[in-house]
Structures are given as C-alpha cells and as structure tokens.
Amino acid sequence: MKLPKGFRYAGVSAGIKPHRKDVALVTSLVPAAGAGCFTVNKAKAAPCLDAEKRLPMADLRAVVVNSGNANALTGNAGLEAVQAVHAATAEALSILPANVVSASTGVIGVRLPHDKITAALPTLVASLREVPEDAADAIMTTDTRRKIAHRTVTLDGREVRLLAIAKGSGMIAPQLATMIVIVTTDCAIAPPLLQDALGSAMASTFNSLTVDDDMSTNDAVFALANGEAGNKRITTQNKDFVAFAATLKDLCAELTRAIAADGEGATKRLETEVTGAPSEVVAKDIALAISGSYLVKSALFGADPNWGRILATVGARAGSQGYAVNPYRARVIIHGVLVYDGGPVNHDKTVLRARMREPEVKVEVNLAEKGPGDWTAWGCDLSYDYVKINADYTSLVVETETGGVKKDDRLSNYCPAC
C-alpha cells in the first residue's frame, strides 16, 4: 500500500460506544483542496449540513468522524455540537475551525455527546500515524470488515497516490449510497476540479449501490488533495484531470463492491447489469430496482433460481414509470446460465442453484430494445441476519447501556447503535 504523502490518520475510543474505537481523525500536514458529496436526504445530519455549505474549499486540514451517534434530527443542539467538535479539533491541531469538517454515523435523533469527543481529541492527535487502519476501524458501524482501497496514477511524470477509508453496511441507497468515505490524495488539483472529479465518480459507484433502499441521513464522501506529489497542479479538465478522475472513480468502484459484499446480513454480493435499455437513466433505474427487490434479494439468499421475479421487477418499473420496455422480449442470464430469451429457456436447475451459492452472483438483463442504455448496479442478498440486526438495533443500545446480554459478533459490532 503506497500511502499518499503528507497525511496522518488516527482512531481511538472516546466512549461513545463501549470498548470500541469510535472517533477517527484524518489530517493533512499542509492545507489541502477539499471536496465533498452528500446525501440528498432532507433529514440531513448536522455535520453534513455544515460541510455541504463549506465545500469545496482550498484549505482543508482535518476531517473528524465519530461512529455511535448520527447527530441527525438533533436540531440546533446538533449544529452547536458540530461547532464544538471543530473548535476542539482546531485547537488540538493548532489550526483554525475553518480548516475542519466532520461526519457522524450511528443512531438518529440522539444528542451527540460532543464532550466525549472533545475530551478524546488530545489522545486522538497523539495517536496520528502514517497508516490508516485505526481510522478505518473507528468509523465502522455494522461493518464486519475494515474497508481501505488505494491506487496510484502517474501525472506529469510524478506518481500520485490515492487512498480511501470507508464504512457502510446498512441504510444504503442512492443517493448517496455509502455511509462515509474519506479519500486522501497527494495530487495537486484545484478545489473545483477535485469536486468535479469526485462528483462525476459517484453515478456509477456509490449511487449505483443499494443494500436496503433506505437512504441515510449521514452519507458523506470527502476528498482531500494536498499537492505533495508535486505534479503540475490540475486547474482545467486536461488529460491529467481525466486520468486522475478515472483513477478516483476506480477507487470508489472498489469500495462500492466492498460495501455491497459487506451489506448488513449479506451472505453474497449481487451485480446487476442491464443492457439494451432505451437510455442510461432507464437502465440504471431498472438495475437498482432489481438490486433492491425484497423478492430478488430473498431468492438470492436461498439460491432459489426464481428468475420470474427479475422480469417481474423489470415489468413493474416499465409499467409504473412508462418506459418503452417489453419484459417479454428480454434475455436474462443468472451467473452465466441463460434462463429466459424471449421465453423461458430450459436450463439445468442444479447447475444454476450451485452457481447461485457463490459469494458473488451476476444477473444480466438485456432488454433487447437496441437502445444505448447500459448500467451496472450493486447489491446483496436479504438474509435472516439483516432482519435480526435491524430489529434489535435500538434495543441493543439500551441493553448495552444497562449492561445487557452478550450478543453474537455481528451484533456486538454495533454497540451502542451505530
């Protein structure tokens, strides 16, 4: 893993969640271009409301993230908590509050215990390292796996490095389908161009991902570019910009797949490719509808080759949205097995069932409309564990707060409420 120059990362326990890292800090040693993309949810969390107004910016130095509490639907108290966290972070790093943005993830509607975060800041700053693992761990909620991705790209003869940490497991739907991602890069690029590159990476990555069709109040993707690679600063959409943007998108695509595979309760990942639609918009809508269908997801969990549900979903979107799509004419391939081609196709159900037990299942739907609309969406299956995790969520907090019972590993991962 080649680390972008000039960044430090830390993650510690501030006591928002018991016995787990719950506050992360990512900082650039020099002022960095800062960009961000945020959920379009109108019940947007306080830190998102704050950061959205202030990005892009030229002098971002720090992103501080807590898990265990979303600071969403918390009103003015929530916005004041954000200011308090920024002030304390600035003081601990000897920078200005204007150089700091933040994010939160966890239970909605509970006041952020910001005093715990401010109290932990000296420790957090003292823990800053060149490696991102602790920070990646501290932003996890129901994630079962740490998510880090990295890339390099040569621009202007210089090696430019990109690294991202991510969390995301449930309440995942466009837009923005992630929970929190922080991209650090030593690329030299003007803030508006960084924002462009980040924004254009979203459509085919985090906005083509659904775990449960539930849009978060806290989705946020940040990018910090500090110029330490020494490449010629990107200020227009030149070929360096194109190369950088493509690398950034590729990085986001890897994290999209990682989040899909680690969706709450997921036992397998679903890739849905729709081709031959009248437009990309239609292809994307249908691909996401298939990925989000309760019935498709349940069938995937049970490796049940119930392909009728896939075409029923195509027909449902076509009918309700008025798309010029005829599901009867489609071709459907489930993980390499042709099951429908303008009519049911005889296939070996034992083979198909076995293929559907693989950890990644690809569904291909060609709509045979000879249109230019192709799109790929990402998702996962719907298992008992998804229900378990989300049926017990708040209850678990209360039980944990009062010294409650031991839960299985998956459940213990999100105490209390993140």
Place this chain on the structure above:
Amino acid sequence: MKLPKGFRYAGVSAGIKPHRKDVALVTSLVPAAGAGCFTVNKAKAAPCLDAEKRLPMADLRAVVVNSGNANALTGNAGLEAVQAVHAATAEALSILPANVVSASTGVIGVRLPHDKITAALPTLVASLREVPEDAADAIMTTDTRRKIAHRTVTLDGREVRLLAIAKGSGMIAPQLATMIVIVTTDCAIAPPLLQDALGSAMASTFNSLTVDDDMSTNDAVFALANGEAGNKRITTQNKDFVAFAATLKDLCAELTRAIAADGEGATKRLETEVTGAPSEVVAKDIALAISGSYLVKSALFGADPNWGRILATVGARAGSQGYAVNPYRARVIIHGVLVYDGGPVNHDKTVLRARMREPEVKVEVNLAEKGPGDWTAWGCDLSYDYVKINADYTSLVVETETGGVKKDDRLSNYCPAC
C-alpha cells in the same frame, strides 16, 4: 353473512398443487355487469392481458381462478392456455367463452397445466354452492387465513349485498397491491358505472398497500354485478351510485387491512398516516415509502422504537423527489406515543416498546406544512419468516415434486409455488 343473490362459488383440487384446493369458480346465474382493475406491470400474466382488453362487459357469467401457477411470462402458450380454460368453463356451464374471464397466481414463467384445470371443470361445476368458503380457499397461496368480506347497502329501498373473496400475501405493492379479489354483488348497475366505482375504490385501498414493494404480474380485482337485488339500475353518478361506490370502497378497505395483516411472515400490521403534506400525492408517496422501508419494517418486527428511520424515510423522499417538506419540522406519533415534535420528545421507551408489540401499530406523521395532503397506507413488519418463505420458494416446488421434506405450516401452504 348475507350473500348476494344469484351467485354460486366453488373450489376444488385440480392437482396443480398437491393436496390443496387450487381452482376456484365464481358464477352468476344471470348475465352480470363485469369490471376489472389490473396490475400495471408490463410483465403482465396472460389471463390479465386477456381480461383487461374485455372488461367492462355486460354479460359476465364466470370467473375461474387457479393458484399454483401464475401463467406469466409464458408467451403465446400462456394466451392459448387461457382460451382453453375459458372454452372448457363455458362448456361446463353451458355459456359462451365470451362470458368467462380468468386469473392465475403462483410461480412465474412455468407453463400453465391447463389440461388439469379443464379436467377438473366438471367436478368444479358440480361443487358450486351458495357459500364462498371453498372458492376463497382455492385462491390462497402463501396466505395463512381465508379472506372474505361482505357489506349491505340500501339503494332505492332495496337491500343490495356485496361479497368479496381475496388472496394476497407477498409480491404486494401498488399498483395494484393485492393479488386477486373477486367482488360479487346483486346490485343493478351499468358496466361502465361498475368500472368507475371499482376504479375509484382502488386508490385508498389496494393501491395504498405494500408488503414488499414488489409489484405482481398477476394482480387483478374483478367485480360482478348481476342486478338480482332489484334496485333501480344505476346508469348515472346519482346518489345510489355514490352510496354503492362508498360501500364497495369500504369492502375493499377491509380486505386491504386483512392482506396487510397476513403479509408474508408478518407478525403485525402497520398503518401509516401522513397528514399536513403539500398534496395527497406527496402524502401517499411518503406513507407508502415508510410502509415499504426495510429498516422501518425490521424495527417494527423487533418492536424497536427507532423513530429516526421514519423521519429518515420522509427526508429521503423529500430530497430525492424534490418535495417541499422539511422533516425537521414534523411531528411523529408511534401508536399514541409522541416521539418527535420539531425535535426529539422525551418519552417512556418501555411503554412505547410494549405498544409496538401489539398486533397493529399505527404511525402518524404530521408534516406541519399546513397542506391538504393526508393519506393512509397499509403494510406489515419484516420478519425472518418473510425471508424464509421467499428464499425457499422455487426450491420448495422442486423438493415437493420429488417428495421432499416436511415444512412448517406456512411453507406447506404454498406447495408447489403459488
């Protein structure tokens, strides 16, 4: 139960499903006005494609319904099977094929074994009775309870009776959110007026219901009105029409609630009332989004008072659809307990949790927009059993066909695949 005059009902086993009634017949002794509403799914099943073209009509005599096979995505063979069933039904009843419509429900994409139905028709006709229970049983799929509702209304001094049988449990979403409903009434009413009354009953009933947001290929609601009550025939939208239409809507509302309570895997019913929205369209969209949310439904299953998910869903729709709605200003009441009113409200979580364990939970969301938009939607919780039922669906067919293992009652209810 006051039965509409001049109708007969039957339900027998034709061998599409082993050991269960799987073909139902509803017939009027005299030609009846016939009306129908159908799914907008473009992967519409063959019997729906046929009936939709032919209704409303003045001389409907029989509706024949099979469970165990949806006859959807079956191409020309599917349409030919419909004709064969209609011809055999007409012959057995000494009427014309033009007097018959049909419906199917069950697994998608498998050829309808129409010879089993035609072979069973003599027995089916011989079984016709004045009572609807056998017919109601024969259309069930994953339903755990028979669904029959009835009403009377006095029109022009005559008692007019309405009765409906319904099935519906999974793959339930607008529009049309039911599976199959047959309304019989002895009202004298012109076919276009019957169609109007039926169509206008849909919006607040079957189109305000979701179990899993998955739109069926086979949703169909039929109405037969044979005039045997002797009321003055309704030919305009007069006060008799208004009274009849209101009674019909009330009947459909009862079945809507019955289907919601018996949703696949449901342990409780959810009623979501949205008020104060800018318009009815917005209120309905938000009410259905809350009812269909994986996270809200999971929390309901676990009696987890996670009200943040309700407002997150409001914000998600407002943000993605551009509604003039501010979730921060809303008021949320969960089964009588105020949890949010422009900000979190302290409440007794033990009380709320206990209330959420009741078999019916009502969520009220006032959007405080002073708008005229009010709407109520119906749904249910998301349980392990929903996943189990839908993960095993096709597999179960195969196992049953090969003499497979004993399943629990819920699962045995849908062998093979209905």
